Amino acid sequence: MRKRLKMYILVREEVPLGKAIVGVAHASLACYLKYQNASETQQWLKGPFYKTVCKVSDAEFEKAKQETDWVVMTESTLNHAETVIAFKPRADYPSYFHYFRLFK
Template sequence: MSADGGGHLKMYILIRESVPTGFAVLAAAHASLAAYLKFRDAPEVAEWLSGPFYKAVCKVTDEEFEKAKAFEDHVVLTESALGGQEVAIAFKPRREWPKAFRFYRLYRS
């Protein structure tokens, strides 16, 4: 069963809640590109790019961030202006997501 109840391919981007909003916006943009570059040869990415182009950007706690690193097919982003802190994780698009993704909060300012 998918975490979001849909059958569409979706990319998740998780941003640490402690990251200031301006850096969070940059991190989300960088994360999307980094995930595309890392996984561009995967068939899921080709299908995802053909549409619909779903992404979910979520705000997570430090604990959720660390636990999410255990899930496969991701890239972790750091921010040099924040001392190299890990600020975001982007996941390869997929249809089925681990249960934890159902509980991440969508990023809202």
């Protein structure tokens, strides 16, 4: 059985809802554009292309930045703060990713 490829998108919890929605949209597209030629991304595009959007603390955000293959979005109206990080689609993530809170 083929493993499910997924793009994780993490939003800092203090980001206002409207800015978070825009950041997630931008991060998803930026991540796709950066990694569009990667074999995992090509496979992910064959569908279904799963995404998981989570709300994280500053510490969780910084820890996730230690992983590989991601893009970070900043928000000019929040003093260019890093607000959202998206990870290249992959089948396996570190186990701690599975404990992030879903963005609701």
